[in-house]
Amino acid sequence: MTAHATDRSGTADGTAEARALAREWTAPPTTSLRWTPGARLTGIDPRSTPGWEGGKAGATALVAAHAPELSELQERLFAEGRSGGSRSMLLVLQGLDTAGKGGIVRHVVGLVDPQGVMHRSFGVPTAEEKAHGYLWRIRNALPRPGYIGVFDRSHYEQVLVVRVEGLEPRAEWEAHYDEMNAFEAEVAASGTRIVKVALVISRDEQKARLAERLERPDKHWKYNPGDIDTRLRWDDYVAAYQDMLDRTSTEVAPWHVVPADRKWFARLAVSELLLDALRSFDLGWPEADFDVEAEKRRLAAT
């Protein structure tokens, strides 16, 4: 694999260990977590670990063992972007409140060089954003060549909160599914590999996590009374997620549904999906666009 051809950072050992740990995948996460249109979202157990037999300890160990490769591939992607390449990566994270989107960013995205990450969290649109179409702020936040973009929530809010809260008439949000597919096809064609992840938690787990935010003064800032209002519309959100998954899981940008009651599994799953996507780029190091020997002589003369 090219990823290790010029490796000098010791990932070769890490990879041997990683290969052993990765055998606990009985089916690769790209398969076991990929959404099958027509499947029932309510049929997914948020405490399950599809395809993974390695337990919590194995999961934590594999995330750590794959971190050097993840980090090196990110650097190769960045190097390619700096050398005229057009490819980039976009991780789209969706999930109900407390599903663990922030933890994924901290613990998985945090494994790679922050210089190569363009992170954007999408909240209620600002006045300026509202003055444009809903894809305007999304386009503005797309990763530049060589970068890993991370969307904490995304354009999909337009068929989730907007739909459930009735912020647009049905005819409008109904049109968004096709618009988003067209948009993502265009983004993918321009060189951006899109990895879409929907984190799924149970009602009970959400209750426990909200309770913890209320219990601990150092978590109060993460709590919003509106979270309860959203929680009361649980079934409406499940229906909206079901349609989103069915109607926007495409060949170029499929959804992955990640059971997230066990944070360690969600982090493993996203880490592995990112790694798979980076590996699929088959990244080398850019060729020098200068005469290496001539530059060595110039340097020696200084």
Add this chain to the structure above:
Amino acid sequence: MTAHATDRSGTADGTAEARALAREWTAPPTTSLRWTPGARLTGIDPRSTPGWEGGKAGATALVAAHAPELSELQERLFAEGRSGGSRSMLLVLQGLDTAGKGGIVRHVVGLVDPQGVMHRSFGVPTAEEKAHGYLWRIRNALPRPGYIGVFDRSHYEQVLVVRVEGLEPRAEWEAHYDEMNAFEAEVAASGTRIVKVALVISRDEQKARLAERLERPDKHWKYNPGDIDTRLRWDDYVAAYQDMLDRTSTEVAPWHVVPADRKWFARLAVSELLLDALRSFDLGWPEADFDVEAEKRRLAAT
């Protein structure tokens, strides 16, 4: 110290270890590295470790031991920003090619949650940027409340490369020192704590690092033939740095000069300067702006 009052992440132990390791500072880095206007930049040994007696092993250990506190204080700052606070942090990194700015971002800034970091690298201005004053793109990249902004190069390029390469007449760049001081005073008054770091390497170390970039195919992408041209103007750059330090090291935004031939020292120094700045905010956790008990009852009813 408030930083540990509600600590639940195990930093208390880390801090005990950190306190022991930190005794190897014979003078705090905020003092030992702070620029004294009138000092001679050429009098600073790039291999020295001012104030630090702990060697490489101690430095690496202290960076790791302080990481949990750095990370927690960043989260408190972020929480404050999300709760209406106006404070933020700005790390300005300057240094000649190969001085290690990127390594600082990767290894020091990489210790905190990427969600709370706004990183920006300033290269040659784009056409749009050139159509505005040089501070326009700088203002646009300032950290929002709660964030740690990181500038890899900055407005100071306007008195470094612009001066040395003669891209502006003297009267113009001469005016920038006062403009920058006024700009930074305004930024500081708005709640942004500015930490300015100039990394200083020796000519020999730069030569060795450039040679390594030419030697290793996985580093070719970091090499630019223009680096040699810059290197040939070494003394001009030293003079420009000297004036920059003398004329823009102010009370609200002093310069710290960090000897950077030893990467482990530079990383320790910047990590400690950031930590000191975050500690000086005396960050608590935001008060709940809702009725905690009432919310507990609402949640229980769901």
